[in-house]
Amino acid sequence: MRVEVTDNPLTLCDSIVTIIWEGEKDNFGLVKEHFVKVVYHHGDYDEPITLDSIRKEYPTVRKVISESGLHGEIYSYGNHGDFWEQTGTTEGYA
Numbered sequence: 001m002r003v004e005v006t007d008n009p010l011t012l013c014d015s016i017v018t019i020i021w022e023g024e025k026d027n028f029g030l031v032k033e034h035f036v037k038v039v040y041h042h043g044d045y046d047e048p049i050t051l052d053s054i055r056k057e058y059p060t061v062r063k064v065i066s067e068s069g070l071h072g073e074i075y076s077y078g079n080h081g082d083f084w085e086q087t088g089t090t091e092g093y094a
Contacts, residue, residue: 015072016040016093017049018065021058034062051075051084067093 016038023033037058041049055061055077064075072090079085 014041015066015068017054018063018067019054019058019061020063020065022060022062051077055084065090069093 017040019037019039021035022031023035024031026032039049051064054064061077063077066073066075067090070092072092073086074088074090075084076087077084079087
């Protein structure tokens, strides 16, 4: 299931947000390493996180996983062009 995300800004609230982005590429154009950052976002206290704001902070972002207790979404950037798309769902972390 691939769904292009056109509803900007998409707000990720009250969830655990995992951000995966690429590091530098080697001489053959292959990515040397990937980085992961996990953030707990509480909607009542924190500023909203959007896919666009994540893209600005991490220009080489490839995947964002947003999970709450009972459900979650997986978003990918750049698989089929310069846009976000929802590429999966999860059952949540509970």
